[in-house]
Amino acid sequence: MFRLLLLLFLTWMSSALVSIPLRRTRSIRTRLRADGLLNEFLKDHAPDMINRRYAQCIPSSTPSLRLGRTSERIYNFMDAQFYGEISLGTPEQNFSVIFDTGSADLWVPSTYCISEACALHRRFKAFKSASFRHDGRRFGIYYGSGHLLGTMAKDTLKIGGLTILNQEFGESVYEPSESFLTAKFDGVLGMSYQSLAEILGTNVFDNMIAQKLVDQPVFSFYLSRKSSRTKPAGELLLGGTNEALxxxxxxxxxxxxxxxxxxxxxxxxxxxxxxxxxxxxxxxxxxxxxxxxxxxxxxxxxxxxxxxxxxxxxxxxxxxxxxxxxxxxxxxxxxxxxxxxxxxxxxxxxxxxxxxxxxxxxxxxxxxxxxxxxxxxxxxxxxxxxxxxxxxxxxxxxxxxxxxxx
The missing domain is CATH 2.40.70.10 (Acid Proteases)
Structure with missing residues (x-):
């Protein structure tokens, strides 16, 4: 009987509703405007200009970044405001990410990133993680107002107390756009369907479902109207809905x-x-x-x-x-x-x-x-x-x- 109760308890603990607080920050556009830099930034960061300027840096095997392709996975990268916390690796390394239903990839900056933007953000140190698995394949994601290049990997991902094993993700090594310099978040966690992914493998929420970590194959968002120093600016709930919201x-x-x-x-x-x-x-x-x-x-x-x-x-x-x-x-x-x-x-x-x-x-x-x-x-x-x-x-x-x- 004790073993049965213990099994039921562990099952309940491993399959649950998990709430991730979301924070709001001033958008990249707002920060640039306040600093008097928005006009110069917009002149220098038209999508076609970015694609041509960095075309020589783009591997020919990276179709998402080939010259002439200007689709964005986050259509308004400069105005994104809501983000939350995740961790990667063993022991945990913490990152702030946009939980984005308009893309499917998870990426964070790598400690080997050569861009100035990476120096201002938390970077993943693969050599410090006992659960890290190197992949070696390259990926590229183009955002219109900024794009990045990187390599793929697998590691343990934690979100709000849930542990997702062997999660594919990208380590960005090249972030040339100034928009990443200004961003307060470190990376992006995509929550769309897998067909949008540039990084091969299973996306985060599909992995949660496959590993039976959530009560239902459902997640929900609440975004508040105003920021508060004492309360979260929103909530991402994994596994169901919050009727109070x-x-x-x-x-x-x-x-x-x-x-x-x-x-x-x-x-x-x-x-x-x-x-x-x-x-x-x-x-x-x-x-x-x-x-x-x-x-x-x-x-x-x-x-x-x-x-x-x-x-x-x-x-x-x-x-x-x-x-x-x-x-x-x-x-x-x-x-x-x-x-x-x-x-x-x-x-x-x-x-x-x-x-x-x-x-x-x-x-x-x-x-x-x-x-x-x-x-x-x-x-x-x-x-x-x-x-x-x-x-x-x-x-x-x-x-x-x-x-x-x-």
């Missing part, structure tokens, strides 16, 4: 293509009038993108409708005094309306003694042979608790439960 019901949306967490979007309405996607679009639910992105022509028209005007840096600015008069924007997904007010889709930033209001919409062209594609990033996900179900290949959305504004 959302207001039901949960609306489920089938995944339409197993790469990104991609779902069908019926239309986008402004003040109740359907103006975009009249024949339907695809929407990518992406925690690695801060803004809401869509096709260029649609987004430019949307910026006009909300009264946003372009700045000399290519961003769209709105008079903060006009927020109460701006229209609501509604995304219709599978017949369900998800509405954002101007207070929710406008980003406020303080520079010195002045407050500025920036549009939460951005133009991004995602090349697709099917419907036009939009990205529902953190501007949207802050208002809606998001659930990613690999068992049924679906995304659940429910109104996030935020504390009342003071």
């Amino acid at each position: 959302y207001i039901g019901p949960i609306n489920w949306h089938p995944v339409t293509a197993k790469g990104y967490w991609q779902i069908k979007m019926d239309s986008v309405a402004v003040q109740g009038v359907n103006l975009f996607c009249p024949s339907g679009c695809q929407a990518i639910v992406d925690t690695g993108t801060s803004l809401i992105a869509g096709p260029t022509n649609d987004i430019l028209r949307l910026q006009q409708l909300i009264g946003a005007t372009p700045s000399n840096l290519g961003e769209f600015v709105i008079d903060c005094a006009r927020l109460s008069s701006l229209p609501q924007v509604t995304f219709v997904l599978n017949g369900t309306e998800y509405t954002l007010t101007s207070e929710q889709y406008i980003r406020k930033e303080t520079l010195g003694k002045n407050e500025f209001c920036f549009s939460g919409f951005q133009a991004v062209e995602i090349f697709s042979s099917t419907d036009p594609q939009w990205i529902l990033g953190d501007v949207f996900l802050t208002e809606y608790y998001s659930i990613f179900d690999k068992g049924y290949d679906r995304v659940g959305l429910a109104r996030a439960r935020h504390p009342p504004e003071p």
Whole structure:
């Protein structure tokens, strides 16, 4: 009887709901703007310029970095804000990573990295890990505003008390873009479908499922509206949902293509009038993108409708005094309306003694042979608790439960 109880206890302990606190930091774009460096950075870091400048450094066997390919795995790398902690190796080496549903790879800087950016971040020391297994294959990931090269490896990964054995990951050895210099996080942990991976092997959450570490093949995100010194800025829950963080019901949306967490979007309405996607679009639910992105022509028209005007840096600015008069924007997904007010889709930033209001919409062209594609990033996900179900290949959305504004 004692052995049976012990076995049941160990089984319960090894298969559980695991919460990972998420922190919010000022985005790379915000930090560069505050330092007066954003204009110079944007001129020097257009995707095509990066690809050509570093083309001679890219191995011909790395298809993701060949000249002319400009797809991003994190579509708005410069605005990513939410990240959490993981550890790799035996004994543990700690890293902060973006938990990104828009990519599938795990990578952290290597101690052998030759880039200046690596010197400002925690670096993985393979020689100090007893469980490290060298792979030797090369990988490359291109982010548009920065890319990296590295080698593949395997080691023990720990997230929120869970131990994942023999996890494939990348050790970056070359991070030429200045965006990595400014980033507060060390690396990225991708949580999309495996088909997006540049690093061969099984991605992190699939490994958790295979090793029976979670109650259900489900993970969920809660992103808070404001940062706090005493409370986490959000939560990633592995194995299920946290009912205290959302207001039901949960609306489920089938995944339409197993790469990104991609779902069908019926239309986008402004003040109740359907103006975009009249024949339907695809929407990518992406925690690695801060803004809401869509096709260029649609987004430019949307910026006009909300009264946003372009700045000399290519961003769209709105008079903060006009927020109460701006229209609501509604995304219709599978017949369900998800509405954002101007207070929710406008980003406020303080520079010195002045407050500025920036549009939460951005133009991004995602090349697709099917419907036009939009990205529902953190501007949207802050208002809606998001659930990613690999068992049924679906995304659940429910109104996030935020504390009342003071």
